[in-house]
Structures are given as structure tokens and as C-alpha cells.
Amino acid sequence: MQLSLTLIRPDDWHLHLRDDAALAAVLPDTARRFARAIVMPNLKPPVTTVALAAQYRDRILAALPAGLRFTPLMTLYLTDNTAAAEVDAAHASGFVHAFKLYPAGATTNSDAGVTDLKNCVAALARMEKLGVPLLVHGEVTDPAVDVFDREAVFIDTVLAPLLRDFPALKVVLEHITTQNGVDFVRDAATQVAATITAHHLLLNRNALFAGGIRPHHYCLPVLKRETHRRALLNAAISGNPKFFLGTDSAPHGQRTKESACGCAGCYTAHAGIELYAEAFDAAGALDRLEGFASFFGADFYGLPRNTDRITLRRVTVAVPDTLDYLPGDMLVPFRAGETLAWRME
Numbered sequence: 001m002q003l004s005l006t007l008i009r010p011d012d013w014h015l016h017l018r019d020d021a022a023l024a025a026v027l028p029d030t031a032r033r034f035a036r037a038i039v040m041p042n043l044k045p046p047v048t049t050v051a052l053a054a055q056y057r058d059r060i061l062a063a064l065p066a067g068l069r070f071t072p073l074m075t076l077y078l079t080d081n082t083a084a085a086e087v088d089a090a091h092a093s094g095f096v097h098a099f100k101l102y103p104a105g106a107t108t109n110s111d112a113g114v115t116d117l118k119n120c121v122a123a124l125a126r127m128e129k130l131g132v133p134l135l136v137h138g139e140v141t142d143p144a145v146d147v148f149d150r151e152a153v154f155i156d157t158v159l160a161p162l163l164r165d166f167p168a169l170k171v172v173l174e175h176i177t178t179q180n181g182v183d184f185v186r187d188a189a190t191q192v193a194a195t196i197t198a199h200h201l202l203l204n205r206n207a208l209f210a211g212g213i214r215p216h217h218y219c220l221p222v223l224k225r226e227t228h229r230r231a232l233l234n235a236a237i238s239g240n241p242k243f244f245l246g247t248d249s250a251p252h253g254q255r256t257k258e259s260a261c262g263c264a265g266c267y268t269a270h271a272g273i274e275l276y277a278e279a280f281d282a283a284g285a286l287d288r289l290e291g292f293a294s295f296f297g298a299d300f301y302g303l304p305r306n307t308d309r310i311t312l313r314r315v316t317v318a319v320p321d322t323l324d325y326l327p328g329d330m331l332v333p334f335r336a337g338e339t340l341a342w343r344m345e
């Protein structure tokens with residue numbers, strides 16, 4: 001049995017850091033493990049311009065504890081009104097690395113999202129031309145579509161037509177949850193990739209209802225059945241560079257999770273690489289973790305690979321019931337009150 005694993009320091013290609021006190025509470029967990037992260041723009045109000053992204057980046061860097069090195073890779077929130085000139089400005093900025101498409105109403109803080117991609121044609125054409133990636137929350141919002149089918153329907157009705165109209169557009173289908181997502185990305189053009197979360201590699205939808213309703217396992221896209229989890233795991237360990245790490249760690253206070261209408265999002269940053277090690281180990285594929293976690297994302301974004309290393313040791317680690325988050329509201333981490341199988345040195 002392999003007792004330790006050393007790999008080039010990973011990056012997180014899909015992360016929610018929030019702002020202000022919440023940002024200060026969660027940032028160290030990510031910055032200890034990852035050199036860089038693609039930071040999601042779904043603040044309230046959303047980060048829609050390069051100017052807003054510059055200010056948010058400054059707040060992230062200011063919240064970084066002394067001694068930790070971490071580079072936030074900023075994204076802009078695509079809206080019905082995003083101008084092509086904003087794409088030019090993003091591309092020229094050097095610190096904005098992508099636009100994020102949230103179908104309006106699809107998930108947490110997505111009210112300002114895109115109502116119809118027809119409104120975004122000019123911006124998308126400029127992104128295609130300049131090679132600026134579009135990061136896609138791939139779920140339709142039609143309440144008539146079954147929640148568990150929303151990714152598959154999105155792929156057929158939105159993503160496939162989008163790539164027919166913009167065949168050279170760089171796209172990341174974020175946090176894929178289905179065999180359909182795996183198949184689509186694998187068979188698409190080379191500049192189409194996907195991120196996969198640790199929780200979607202470790203859990204299937206039974207985890208939402210294990211002994212009672214489990215709000216801390218509720219995220220969007222929602223967990224799917226076991227066949228889909230296996231498809232994701234096979235993609236992650238395949239060595240195909242189209243699939244790379246994105247935790248989608250998405251903190252919400254305990255009060256807003258444990259509620260009659262609980263928020264979507266799992267907090268995994270406290271074990272952001274350890275949980276992936278567990279998933280890869282269970283598949284007998286620890287040797288495939290470095291490519292997935294440390295190489296393929298950087299290559300996709302055209303950024304240099306990291307050069308320093310981290311070491312994980314096979315040690316049982318207890319996860320606290322709660323972590324500090326906001327005054328009067330705690331954060332319930334993934335595996336709260338249970339254990340992790342790996343520890344980062």
C-alpha cells in the first residue's frame with residue numbers, strides 16, 4: 001500500500017471564495033494547497049467588469065495570510081449586456097482568464113445570468129477570436145425539466161448548438177456530473193474541456209438521503225446516480241487532458257444550508273486535494289492524480305505548470321463538525337465529524 005504521494009503543486013480550476021469576512025475565513029484552506037485558482041464571479045452583485053475584477057483580486061490578495069503564496073485567476077460574469085469591448089479589456093488585463101456563463105437562475109447568485117445566448121453573440125465571437133475561455137454552468141433552468149436531467153438537456157439544447165455556432169470557442173464545461181458530460185467533452189473539439197469536483201467523484205445521489213435529508217451534500221449540479229459517478233471517475237483517471245481538477249468548493253453558512261430552503265454548495269477546500277487522492281486511490285490510480293490536478297488545467301489555460309511540490313501522507317484525519325466562518329454562522333465542511341484518509345504535509 002502506498003503511504004505517501006508527492007506531486008507538483010496542484011491548482012483549483014473552479015473555486016468560490018466569496019468576499020469580506022467569508023473570504024478571509026476560507027482563503028487559507030485553498031492557498032495552503034493550491035498555487036492558483038480560477039475564482040468564480042458570482043458575488044452579490046456579480047463581478048461583471050475588469051474594473052470590478054481588479055478590486056476583487058486586490059481584496060483576495062489582502063486577505064491572504066502572511067507567508068502564503070497564491071495567485072487568484074479572475075473571471076468575469078457573462079450577462080445579456082456584456083460588450084465585446086469588455087472581452088478585449090479582459091484579454092488585455094493579464095489577470096482575467098475567462099468568462100463564466102450562468103444561465104439565469106440556474107444556481108446560487110445567478111439571477112443576473114444570461115437569459116438567452118443570442119444576447120451574447122458579439123461577446124462570444126470576440127472570445128472565440130481572442131481565445132478567451134467560456135466557463136459554462138451546464139444546466140437548463142426550465143422547471144419542467146427534471147433536476148437530474150438538466151445537464152444532459154443543456155448539452156443537447158444549448159452547448160452543442162453553441163459550439164456549432166462558435167466552433168473554435170474555448171469552453172470548459174464546469175463540474176460535470178454525468179456520463180453525458182463526459183462523452184460530450186471527450187468527443188468535442190480539442191479546445192473543449194471539463195472540470196470535475198471531488199464530491200462528484202466520491203458520492204452518488206444516495207448521499208443526499210442517507211438516513212435522512214443531507215443538506216451538506218446538496219450542490220448544483222446535483223449529485224447523480226452511481227453509473228454517472230463511475231463515468232466521472234473513469235474520465236478523471238483516464239489521463240485525457242480534457243478533464244482536470246475544479247473543486248467547486250462553495251461555502252455557505254450553516255444557517256443557510258440547514259434550512260427549509262437550503263442553499264446549494266459543498267465546502268471542500270479544507271481537504272481540496274486530499275479528497276481527490278482518496279477518489280483516485282479507490283480507483284487504484286494515484287499515479288494519474290498529478291496530471292489531473294497539476295498539469296492539464298494549466299496547459300488548457302496556457303499558463304506555466306507549477307514547479308514546487310506537495311506531499312500527501314496516508315493518515316486518518318478527523319474533520320471538525322464546524323469551521324469558523326461568519327459571526328454567528330459556522331461552516332460545515334465536507335465529511336464533518338468524519339475522517340479523511342490523506343493529510344497534506
Ligand code: NCD
Nearest residue numbers: 016107108219220250264265
Ligand atoms: C455554487 C455557489 O454556491 O456559489 N453552488 C454550487 O452548488 N455549486 C454555484 C455553482 O457553482 O453552481
Ligand code: ZN
Nearest residue numbers: 016040248250
Ligand atoms: Zn461553482
